[in-house]
Amino acid sequence: MTSEQPSLDATQLGVYFALIEASSLLKHAVEQQLQDAGELSYVQFQLLASLADSPEGSRRMTDLADGVVYSRSGLTYQAQTLEKRGLVTRTPSSDDERSITVTITEQGHAVLAGVFPGHIAILGDLLFAPLSRSDIETLADILGRARDHMRRTPPRSAAPRQRKKATEERSP
Amino acid sequence: MTSEQPSLDATQLGVYFALIEASSLLKHAVEQQLQDAGELSYVQFQLLASLADSPEGSRRMTDLADGVVYSRSGLTYQAQTLEKRGLVTRTPSSDDERSITVTITEQGHAVLAGVFPGHIAILGDLLFAPLSRSDIETLADILGRARDHMRRTPPRSAAPRQRKKATEERSP
DNA sequence: TATTGTTATACTCTATAACTATA
DNA sequence: TATAGTTATAGAGTATAACAATA
Secondary structure: OOOOOOOOOHHHHHHHHHHHHHHHHHHHHHHHHHHHHHOOOHHHHHHHHHHHOOHHHEEEHHHHHOOOOOOHHHHHHHHHHHHHOOOEEEEEOOOOOOOEEEEEOHHHHHHHHHHHHHHHHHHHHHHHOOOOHHHHHHHHHHHHHHHHHHHHOOOOOOHHHOOOOOOOOOOO | OOOOOOOOOHHHHHHHHHHHHHHHHHHHHHHHHHHHHHOOOHHHHHHHHHHHOOHHHEEEHHHHHOOOOOOHHHHHHHHHHHHHOOOEEEEEOOOOOOOEEEEEOHHHHHHHHHHHHHHHHHHHHHHHOOOOHHHHHHHHHHHHHHHHHHHHOOOOOOHHHOOOOOOOOOOO
């Protein structure tokens, strides 16, 4: 087990808070922009971007979910929303009849294109403006390693350590 | 205007994605733990932690909102929830009759205490495990600067560049 | 008038569990 | 039996606008 020391030093706490607050502020700003410029939620944007980045603009539902959504029904919901707007199509996969292939449409590409400039502008102004070239390279390295580690680490490893509270409160 | 170059290089994109995904994975894991160990949402945890960190365990509503919540009604909602559970009290401020002073209770401290070990364990396992001491110090510096910059930067600076869709809102 | 906070309301999103269909 | 995806449903959270009270 990795975690026996139940405390963090000041620098670690600082990293934690800075990470959470920075990503929260950034995400909030970007969400606003995506909404204003393309009526997209952040998740929808991620899904479209993921498709646009895929060969043929297609992915199976399950693959599409990767790191974007934490439940299947959540993905179904978002995919339906995007389909209603004509930004993606969903068709049964040819090789595996259980799978659905999601494909980004022309319209989807158009919405993405309409959203990109503002999106990038925000990243420039908000995230990269105060950072030097070498800061950015360093960040890419460290955050990249952190992310890779988190991807690999099973979510259940640490959570069930705490025992559930004994107090059972009943409300009307 | 800061943003005329409508593109990012590969390293910048990498930083952006790594930041978003790492914080998302971390937050998701932590949210689960907070829920299991103390039936707290992340926002509620932040509010309690903010109070616990304040002199006398108290803050005015408006000050409490800082960087945690983006709308006043959202804070009212969460404060009410915490009050119902007896984790905070709300009393009119003595100096300014418009203000409400929110104070963490013994129970609130207890819930926080019950949640901390598991919380810290997750941070250790998920965020800090793959990082060296110097990585952490570097991250603290860079992310701290990024966060400070975002705090200072007015949210509206970049968003309204994209023109709003032609759909007009009507009054009832 | 400006500020502090609440309420009402509507909406988005998420997750769990039960279900269908294919491998 | 295991996997892919959907549906129903319920709950948490958020934001906007109208509001009241105090500065």
